[in-house]
Amino acid sequence: MRAHNHSFFASLFFSRLADQILLFLVPLVVFQTTQKPTWSGIAFFIEALPRYAVFPVCGALCDRMSPVTILQASQRFRAIACAAGIAGYALTTGIGWLIALSAVCGVLTSQGLVAREVLLPQVFTSERFEKVLSHAQIADQVGVVLGPMLAGLLLGWWRWEYVVGVAALLFFTADAATFWWQRASAFVWTPHGHAEKHWFAPVKTALAHIVQLPGLSRLIALAAAENLVIGVTLATSAAMVTGLHARTDAFYTFVQTAGAVATIVILLLIARMQIPRKALGIVSFLAIFAGGLLAGASPSVWGYVAGFLLIVGFDKMFSIYIRSVRQAIIPAKDYGKTLGVIIMLNNLTQPLAGLLVGMFSGQGRMSAVVIAISFGMGALGLIVVLAGAIARRRERRARGQVAPLAQRTSDRAE
Numbered sequence: 001m002r003a004h005n006h007s008f009f010a011s012l013f014f015s016r017l018a019d020q021i022l023l024f025l026v027p028l029v030v031f032q033t034t035q036k037p038t039w040s041g042i043a044f045f046i047e048a049l050p051r052y053a054v055f056p057v058c059g060a061l062c063d064r065m066s067p068v069t070i071l072q073a074s075q076r077f078r079a080i081a082c083a084a085g086i087a088g089y090a091l092t093t094g095i096g097w098l099i100a101l102s103a104v105c106g107v108l109t110s111q112g113l114v115a116r117e118v119l120l121p122q123v124f125t126s127e128r129f130e131k132v133l134s135h136a137q138i139a140d141q142v143g144v145v146l147g148p149m150l151a152g153l154l155l156g157w158w159r160w161e162y163v164v165g166v167a168a169l170l171f172f173t174a175d176a177a178t179f180w181w182q183r184a185s186a187f188v189w190t191p192h193g194h195a196e197k198h199w200f201a202p203v204k205t206a207l208a209h210i211v212q213l214p215g216l217s218r219l220i221a222l223a224a225a226e227n228l229v230i231g232v233t234l235a236t237s238a239a240m241v242t243g244l245h246a247r248t249d250a251f252y253t254f255v256q257t258a259g260a261v262a263t264i265v266i267l268l269l270i271a272r273m274q275i276p277r278k279a280l281g282i283v284s285f286l287a288i289f290a291g292g293l294l295a296g297a298s299p300s301v302w303g304y305v306a307g308f309l310l311i312v313g314f315d316k317m318f319s320i321y322i323r324s325v326r327q328a329i330i331p332a333k334d335y336g337k338t339l340g341v342i343i344m345l346n347n348l349t350q351p352l353a354g355l356l357v358g359m360f361s362g363q364g365r366m367s368a369v370v371i372a373i374s375f376g377m378g379a380l381g382l383i384v385v386l387a388g389a390i391a392r393r394r395e396r397r398a399r400g401q402v403a404p405l406a407q408r409t410s411d412r413a414e
Contacts (some may be wrong), residue, residue, distance in 0.1 A: 020147020041357025059340025152253025
């Protein structure tokens with residue numbers, strides 16, 4: 001791989017590192033300020049909903065503009081949003097500035113994510129794509145591992161607004177790395193065909209695929225069910241560790257870092273072992289379901305940690321299963337526009353989980369909410385499995401009816 005392309009992955013790393021710092025800060029600072037898990041849930045809902053709602057727009061935007069331009073704008077405006085949030089806090093104070101800047105950065109993160117996905121196949125045309133994806137995944141996961149560690153370390157020294165300032169500098173660094181890569185590589189974007197004239201046209205195509213392609217809607221339902229538990233975990237982790245189990249911020253940082261390390265270990269195992277696709281889905285779904293129940297029901301902090309590691313560790317395994325199956329289902333020419341809508345539908349249950357936490361976790365009911373949402377995931381998964389079994393049975397019956405009819409037609413022709 002050419003030397004200048006390393007700066008492309010460096011920009012991904014710095015961008016992810018800054019994004020993880022913000023994701024770490026919001027639930028922790030909100031809970032420390034209010035001492036109420038309900039506000040942590042509401043803050044997560046406000047932060048996460050825009051992040052996922054804009055994916056269809058991001059996909060359509062990448063059909064109309066150079067993804068390089070979109071990626072650079074994403075990084076620069078995230079840095080500016082961080083600076084504006086700090087300035088706003090200095091003028092009027094209040095943690096609302098942290099939540100607002102994190103929501104804005106979430107939207108811009110989604111924009112950058114789609115742009116980078118569109119760029120990868122064109123940037124590394126001479127490389128094996130699996131190798132390119134592995135490099136991108138490593139850069140991303142290292143940022144996920146180091147983000148909570150760096151945020152926790154900096155919070156031990158400074159107030160949260162100074163930590164946000166560090167995130168702004170990291171976003172500017174990511175943009176500088178992208179600029180250096182583009183200048184050294186002289187990359188020129190080549191659009192695929194013509195963009196649709198109307199903004200809703202890509203969404204209409206995606207929705208048609210979701211309804212008509214066999215198994216795609218069930219796949220979305222499974223991902224949405226899994227993201228219920230992911231959402232409630234992200235929304236309550238700070239309150240569970242530092243509030244319910246009365247551990248320090250340093251311990252919370254340790255839990256977040258351990259989760260990221262567990263993710264990398266599981267990804268390495270998947271890369272080295274030939275695991276059937278169906279087994280990936282079953283094992284990861286059951287592990288996340290069990291992790292949610294354990295995290296909610298355990299009276300011990302170590303039981304919570306074990307459940308947390310099951311959830312975040314096997315989340316990536318489930319993601320690999322989902323991505324591999326949907327890639328086999330969706331037509332290549334419509335993959336980008338369909339993917340944007342699917343990502344939105346998959347992940348809308350995450351902010352929904354945060355909203356449920358905000359509504360029902362008061363007066364010591366936080367653990368009960370985690371358990372209830374985990375059972376909700378299990379129920380949705382069971383419904384999807386049963387629906388899939390019924391659909392397959394109908395298909396087999398239809399094939400069995402068509403074959404004799406074709407045979408009778410042949411006999412009459414003879």
